[in-house]
Amino acid sequence: MKIRNKIALTLSLTTFLSTSLFADEDTIKVGVLHSLSGTMAISETTLKDGMLMLIEEQNKKGGLLGKQLEAVVVDPASDWPLFAEKARELIEGEQVDAVFGCWTSVSRKSVLPVFEELNSILFYPVQYEGEESQRNVFYTGAAPNQQAIPAVDYLMDEESVERWVLAGTDYVYPRTTNKILEAYLISKGVAAEDIMINYTPFGHSDWQTIVSDIKAFGSEGKKTAVVSTINGDANVPFYKELGNQGVEATDIPVVAFSVGEEELAGLDTEPLVGHLAAWNYFMSVESPTNEEFIKTWQEFTGDAERVTNDPLEASYIGFNMWVKAVEAAGTTDTDAVIDALVGVEVPNLTGGTSVMLKNHHITKPVLVGEIQDDGQLDVVWETDGLVEGDAWSDYLAESKPLISDWTDPVNCGNFNTETNTCIGAEQ
Amino acid sequence: MKLLGFFLLLLFPLYAGAQNFESLVRELPNGGYSERGEVISQILKSGDKRIVITLQALSDGALYASEETGDIFIGEKDDLVDFFTQENLDVTSDSSIKKIKVNNKLRRLIQTGIIQAQHFSPLVSDRMQAAEHAFKDADPERIEILQEALVQEQDESVTAELKQAINATILKTDADIEMKKQAILELSALGAKARSPLSVIADVPELSEAYEEALLIIKNKERVQKFGQNMWYGLSLGSVLLLAAIGLAITFGVMGVINMAHGEMIMIGAYTTYVVQEIIRNNAPALFEYSLFIAIPCAFVIAGLVGVVIERFVVRYLYGRPLETLLATWGVSLILQQLTRSIFGPNNREVGNPAWMSGSVEFIGINFTWSRVWILIFATVIFLSLMWFLNKTLFGTQIRAVTQNRSMAANMGISTGKVDALAFGLGAGIAGLAGVALSQIDNVSPNLGQGYIVDSFMVVVFGGAGSLWGTVFGALTLGVATKLFEPVVGAVMAKIIILVGIILFIQRKPRGLFAIRGRAAE
Numbered sequence: 001m002k003i004r005n006k007i008a009l010t011l012s013l014t015t016f017l018s019t020s021l022f023a024d025e026d027t028i029k030v031g032v033l034h035s036l037s038g039t040m041a042i043s044e045t046t047l048k049d050g051m052l053m054l055i056e057e058q059n060k061k062g063g064l065l066g067k068q069l070e071a072v073v074v075d076p077a078s079d080w081p082l083f084a085e086k087a088r089e090l091i092e093g094e095q096v097d098a099v100f101g102c103w104t105s106v107s108r109k110s111v112l113p114v115f116e117e118l119n120s121i122l123f124y125p126v127q128y129e130g131e132e133s134q135r136n137v138f139y140t141g142a143a144p145n146q147q148a149i150p151a152v153d154y155l156m157d158e159e160s161v162e163r164w165v166l167a168g169t170d171y172v173y174p175r176t177t178n179k180i181l182e183a184y185l186i187s188k189g190v191a192a193e194d195i196m197i198n199y200t201p202f203g204h205s206d207w208q209t210i211v212s213d214i215k216a217f218g219s220e221g222k223k224t225a226v227v228s229t230i231n232g233d234a235n236v237p238f239y240k241e242l243g244n245q246g247v248e249a250t251d252i253p254v255v256a257f258s259v260g261e262e263e264l265a266g267l268d269t270e271p272l273v274g275h276l277a278a279w280n281y282f283m284s285v286e287s288p289t290n291e292e293f294i295k296t297w298q299e300f301t302g303d304a305e306r307v308t309n310d311p312l313e314a315s316y317i318g319f320n321m322w323v324k325a326v327e328a329a330g331t332t333d334t335d336a337v338i339d340a341l342v343g344v345e346v347p348n349l350t351g352g353t354s355v356m357l358k359n360h361h362i363t364k365p366v367l368v369g370e371i372q373d374d375g376q377l378d379v380v381w382e383t384d385g386l387v388e389g390d391a392w393s394d395y396l397a398e399s400k401p402l403i404s405d406w407t408d409p410v411n412c413g414n415f416n417t418e419t420n421t422c423i424g425a426e427q
Numbered sequence: 428m429k430l431l432g433f434f435l436l437l438l439f440p441l442y443a444g445a446q447n448f449e450s451l452v453r454e455l456p457n458g459g460y461s462e463r464g465e466v467i468s469q470i471l472k473s474g475d476k477r478i479v480i481t482l483q484a485l486s487d488g489a490l491y492a493s494e495e496t497g498d499i500f501i502g503e504k505d506d507l508v509d510f511f512t513q514e515n516l517d518v519t520s521d522s523s524i525k526k527i528k529v530n531n532k533l534r535r536l537i538q539t540g541i542i543q544a545q546h547f548s549p550l551v552s553d554r555m556q557a558a559e560h561a562f563k564d565a566d567p568e569r570i571e572i573l574q575e576a577l578v579q580e581q582d583e584s585v586t587a588e589l590k591q592a593i594n595a596t597i598l599k600t601d602a603d604i605e606m607k608k609q610a611i612l613e614l615s616a617l618g619a620k621a622r623s624p625l626s627v628i629a630d631v632p633e634l635s636e637a638y639e640e641a642l643l644i645i646k647n648k649e650r651v652q653k654f655g656q657n658m659w660y661g662l663s664l665g666s667v668l669l670l671a672a673i674g675l676a677i678t679f680g681v682m683g684v685i686n687m688a689h690g691e692m693i694m695i696g697a698y699t700t701y702v703v704q705e706i707i708r709n710n711a712p713a714l715f716e717y718s719l720f721i722a723i724p725c726a727f728v729i730a731g732l733v734g735v736v737i738e739r740f741v742v743r744y745l746y747g748r749p750l751e752t753l754l755a756t757w758g759v760s761l762i763l764q765q766l767t768r769s770i771f772g773p774n775n776r777e778v779g780n781p782a783w784m785s786g787s788v789e790f791i792g793i794n795f796t797w798s799r800v801w802i803l804i805f806a807t808v809i810f811l812s813l814m815w816f817l818n819k820t821l822f823g824t825q826i827r828a829v830t831q832n833r834s835m836a837a838n839m840g841i842s843t844g845k846v847d848a849l850a851f852g853l854g855a856g857i858a859g860l861a862g863v864a865l866s867q868i869d870n871v872s873p874n875l876g877q878g879y880i881v882d883s884f885m886v887v888v889f890g891g892a893g894s895l896w897g898t899v900f901g902a903l904t905l906g907v908a909t910k911l912f913e914p915v916v917g918a919v920m921a922k923i924i925i926l927v928g929i930i931l932f933i934q935r936k937p938r939g940l941f942a943i944r945g946r947a948a949e
């Protein structure tokens with residue numbers, strides 16, 4: 001153990017020395033930590049391209065603090081422990097000033113200690129389950145109250161849904177989200193027997209039993225909807241099975257939190273028309289900033305059919321917030337930038353202005369869209385104004401008293417308002 | 428052009444109804460979804476002949492409007508005709524023409540309206556649809572229409588459906604108790620389907636006895652239906668497992684090569700299907716319905732060729748060294764995955780389902796989805812052909828001879844190297860065929876193969892390496908067991924139980940279900 005530590009120390013020291021010796025003093029380095037191979041490559045490659053585009057655009061505008069930005073791309077290969085190693089390589093080896101990356105919650109959890117230990121900044125651009133707040137991490141994706149809860153409100157109010165199927169893949173994001181949703185539904189007076197919760201393994205492909213269960217559950221006279229936190233590839237056979245068994249969106253609508261334009265691009269959308277998705281951004285949103293963003297994106301990728309999606313918008317917001325904070329702080333020094341980030345306002349792509357809050361989450365609008373036959377999502381409902389991201393859900397007993405506030409005097413990610421204490425490091 | 432439209436419009440005022448209809452259609456693009464809903468309801472009441480075609484187009488997203496002129500167009504975006512004049516217009520580049528949007532609420536409104544109008548349609552399928560809808564809807568205001576439709580109905584199945592629709596509707600009216608009791612009794616014969624209409628009387632005290640009785644009948648019916656349904660799901664899952672594993676039954680089972688790249692052969696078959704469909708879409712869209720038949724031989728040949736290449740350049744040097752074979756073929760599988768990712772991109776590719784592969788049919792209360800039925804048939808055909816091939820053809824005999832006693836087969840003049848290569852190619856080709864079928868129910872992505880490799884090995888090892896019948900029984904047993912566990916303990920737990928079960932089974936019978944006895948087994 002000790003010897004291994006020593007070796008690691010010497011190794012990191014040598015890499016540190018060698019890279020800092022040759023480091024180009026005229027550039028500011030930005031780390032991009034997205035999987036380019038393995039199972040998550042399907043989603044994360046887009047975000048890597050997005051970051052490269054944003055950095056190129058910023059350089060065209062003259063860079064940052066008079067220096068050019070330089071992207072350092074690494075490939076953690078959908079391997080969670082490798083995320084931590086690559087994060088360390090970026091911060092210690094490459095001396096990057098901020099990292100944009102991760103997709104799955106488990107990859108984020110695996111890099112958290114690294115960012116804390118080495119005191120660097122991570123921008124995390126994907127919707128997640130909440131129940132976390134870390135000083136070095138900025139969450140530009142949606143917290144559950146910015147996606148799941150408004151979507152359920154929509155179904156309850158507009159489609160008068162009374163019975164709920166919460167279907168998800170068996171891992172931390174769906175489990176936590178469904179726990180919050182269940183508590184929320186019960187608080188809204190939904191009876192326990194009107195909620196069906198179902199988990200499936202990753203990559204589940206045989207949905208016959210579950211779809212027929214959903215059908216039976218929905219045939220008891222009350223309007224039923226499915227809230228889907230089914231992840232990634234398992235969605236395609238799920239929707240196909242729904243179509244084949246004749247479950248139509250007009251009978252039992254499915255609202256999904258992990259299906260966006262990018263996922264729909266590889267799908268025969270015929271059986272999906274009318275099903276719903278809840279996000280904070282859709283490519284079809286009509287706003288001048290969005291039109292310009294899509295144009296730049298398609299030019300950058302050289303593909304006139306290339307779609308944008310919500311995590312890409314979250315990357316865009318996160319990057320611009322970082323740029324603005326660095327400009328305000330006049331330095332890329334971690335502590336100064338972290339302080340400068342809170343309160344930063346940048347335009348989002350839906351025509352509003354997102355603000356970085358004290359809990360390192362941002363304000364976003366919530367949109368519910370219906371899937372169209374061209375693979376686009378059409379907004380059918382949106383919240384009035386922007387919703388503030390809440391790190392700790394108010395609907396779970398254990399997290400209800402907690403707040404997160406990274407400014408003085410609280411300066412704590414999990415401050416208990418009942419006991420007035422900071423719980424501290426255990427997450 | 429405009430003049431002509433104007434002229435036609437001038438003609439129309441002769442018919443007040445028609446004019447009303449036309450102005451309503453012109454109003455469709457205005458306002459939000461709720462205003463559009465109002466207009467749709469009025470259109471449904473207008474009594475015009477074009478209601479169905481107009482609203483169906485609206486529901487399908489085939490109705491467009493120009494923001495500048497307010498003209499309405501119908502058709503596909505690149506092939507629009509003016510709604511009123513039927514003129515063909517080249518307006519593709521006109522960006523002011525936007526689709527008139529609908530949401531679920533409006534689609535429901537339209538479908539209800541259209542279907543309700545179909546009770547007196549000359550087509551049996553239309554009337555059936557209307558009756559089925561009436562059953563779901565059970566709108567007490569429409570009971571007289573339903574009764575009139577029943578009197579006129581000639582078709583038996585539609586009559587039965589209509590009767591049940593009337594039964595369901597009666598429960599919502601203030602008909603007398605005896606009539607309702609009769610309706611409850613008749614409805615209960617439907618099994619699970621009756622739950623929804625019966626739910627309206629759950630709290631009526633005078634009917635509580637009849638309700639309880641009906642629920643009991645339904646529960647008994649459901650139990651039988653559910654069991655049958657689960658058995659079918661098990662069989663169809665088994666057939667998918669069989670398809671995935673049957674190629675491996677040759678490369679691993681017969682030849683003894685631990686081929687970790689087996690899943691990638693399936694993936695190659697699926698991507699071949701994608702390429703074939705793309706070519707057909709671009710060159711001969713009319714052939715799309717037959718695309719799978721064209722893809723089958725292509726997938727077999729391409730995956731087979733890749734298999735031969737792998738055998739010649741990698742596996743051949745490693746016979747008798749299982750560990751090295753395992754690592755080498757695993758490396759090959761990673762190379763193939765990344766190669767696919769580089770060529771086709773990391774995203775899923777869209778493989779369409781021909782019409783005959785979509786939808787389902789209900790038979791004795793069990794829902795059979797067409798894609799699964801066809802896959803079951805496909806798996807059976809492949810299995811039988813393979814049996815015939817191995818047992819009745821010269822080449823099949825040679826494969827068996829080489830795997831049973833290599834040196835003696837060589838002495839008899841069989842070129843063992845050639846047989847090895849072709850047998851490996853055969854296994855890979857069959858995996859390619861599986862890919863064609865799996866592209867219909869699963870994602871076509873570079874990771875496709877990984878999802879099946881573990882299951883395939885499980886089936887072959889469980890069934891007994893070397894026995895094709897073992898593979899069949901292994902696949903079906905695992906499929907049915909999974910599907911019987913799944914409703915009880917959930918999908919995640921079912922998988923765990925199956926895996927633990929297999930571990931225990933292999934402990935007791937290391938050679939699997941159908942162990943080959945005698946010298947050949949060594």
